[in-house]
Amino acid sequence: MIEKHSKASGIGLERLCTQDWMRSTETEYGVEFLEAWFQGRAYQKHRHDTYAISLTTAGIQAFDYRGHSEISTPGQVVVLHPDEVHDGHAGTEEGFGYRELYVEPALIFEAIQTMCTHNCSLPFVCAPVTMNQKLSAAVINAFQDTRESLAIDSLIMQLAEGLMEADPSCKQAPLPRHLDVAALKRAGQYLDTQKTRVVHSLELEAVTGLTRYDLARQFRIMCGTSPYRYLLMRRLDFAREQLVQGRSLAEVAIEAGFADQAHFSRMFKATFGITPARYQAMRVVKGANVEQHNH
Structure with missing residues (x-):
């Protein structure tokens, strides 16, 4: 099991609607828990290196994904595959609320192997909005x-x-080639420790015993993304932790190994769909607003 700590551009503070808020946990055993409420545009186009599985709890959640405009209403589940570009906005003026799980693909990969008679690929859910009862119950139970x-x-x-229920084809399609799972876990564990700098290909070749190209191919099959994106997310996860503690953007940019604040801000926005300044501001919204929209 690959474990890591915490997930989940423009410069300057964007106008923050007082109704917008979000709160999230650090990643716990490969899962990050997030609750949020937004009015208007929530996120610009971005992508995650995880599965993003959310349950709409209020209002209409709207988003563009794989060339189509989608909406999710209360009780429906949204499933976004790793490394797929999407955005997010309210479907009505009233805004929308949701609960979301960000799940490491390697954990899903490992669990699926126990349920298949042969090695299976990661599930890909073609219809991103579903009434899948198993997924809905899983999200509800996760927050309880x-x-x-x-x-x-x-x-x-x-x-x-x-x-697997939402993508039955993953049961029939075996993996194309052998995976060195032990080497891939070593790569993930090594990258988890390098949150403040750039890692070079030679380092991962030494850690895994795989060539850089074979590593890139195998890593994507098991983890749903490239080693580069995986490491970038770990650095940005570290940056998010620092932002919540009230650190300045300039300080965080340097400590997370980015060239400067502008570079950091561009990468943060491209990854999370909001600027680091807006993210920091939303995370300090008073609890009264959170409780108001939870009901």
Whole structure:
């Protein structure tokens, strides 16, 4: 199991609607938990290196994904595959609320192998909005249960079952070639420790014993993204932790290994769909607003 700590451009503070808020956990055993409420445009185009599985809890959640405009209403589940570009906005003036799980693809990959008679690829859910009861129940339970390791293990299995139900083809299509799972885990574990700098290909070749090109191919099959994107996300995860603590953008940019604040801001916005300044501002919205929109 690959474990890491915490997930989830423009310069200057964007206008922050007082109704917008978000709160999230650090990544716990490969899963990040996020709750949010937005009016208007929530996120510009961006992508994650995880599965993003959300349950719309209020209003209409709208987004563009794979060339189509989609909407999700309360009770519906949205499933976005790793490395797929999307945005997000309210479908009505009233705004929308949702609960979302960001799940490491390697965990889904590992769980699925226990349910298939042969090695299976990661599920790809063609219809991003679904009424899949297994996925819906998994998200609801995730925000009610404890977040201990055994509870997360159960959650991963529930999500894997729901994803396989939504993409039955993953049961029939075996992996094209052998994967060196142990080497890929070593690569992930090494990248998890390098949150403040650029890592070079020679380093990963030494860690894994794979050529850079074979590593890139195998890593994407198991983790749903490239080693470069995986490391960039770990650096941006570290940056998010620092922003929540009130650090300045300039300080965070340097500590996360970016050339300067402008470079950091561009990469942050391209990854999360909002500027680091707006993200920092939304994370300090008072609890009163959060409680108001939770009901």
